[in-house]
Amino acid sequence: MSVGFRVSGRIGRPVAEVFDAVVNPAKLSGYFTTLGGASAPLVAGTTVTWWKAVPVEVDEVVPDKRIVLRWDGGGEEGARYKTLIEIGFEPLADGGTFVTIAESGWRDDPQGRKSSYANCEGWSQMLSCMKAYVEYGINLREGFYPSEMRGELPTSETK
Template structure:
């Protein structure tokens, strides 16, 4: 069984605005990377993301960016789910997973955002980590929608 998932959300804003909310580090830090994002997502760069719920900035490789269409990222896999076990009980794995975000324009200046992640090893720890990341990306889409449509940061105070 291949460990992968895909989550989607419709955001009631034009594709350019939704894409920028992910690619721009200041905007991304306003609703998702609550500990900060170091730089803009551009092909071939490595940025760092930090989260209040899992402190400690970590590298995110930017594999590909097609403006207003797609962002492909790679980052270190984990062995286990920090949401279930606490971050201190999750071991880093010696491989990476791949995240693909796609942005599709819809009628009425709406945007369909889809996030897929794949590449975990077929182990109990890989399965747990994939579930945790599926939860995290689902929360990211909810937070993105609230931030872009209403200016609300859903993650503020959620973890502290």
């Protein structure tokens, strides 16, 4: 059995603008991958780096609809495994966008559950930060983590 989660929220901007805030590295670096940034746009078949240290494999990009990513989910060195991240974008009648992020594939063991909880927290924060950034131009993440104040890269618990 694998462990997974789903978080979602409404961003008060058109779907094309919200989608661009995820695939565009300059925008993503403005609210989520703030320390170290995002190395390149999300393009299917590529691997980008977030936070100068985290490789993110881009499996699928359907403009204004869906992004599918994979990255290291956990495990001991040499026994790492990938989790699957699916980001969906749904246009709303009021002109906003409903964003859903699901991550699955965590092992059902103490470390897998712990890592999945940390990433669930991180993706929930990403949605909140994206809302503030896209709607109001505010970067909520700057200085949020003590490691960022010391100039360190985030760990799996602070992504």
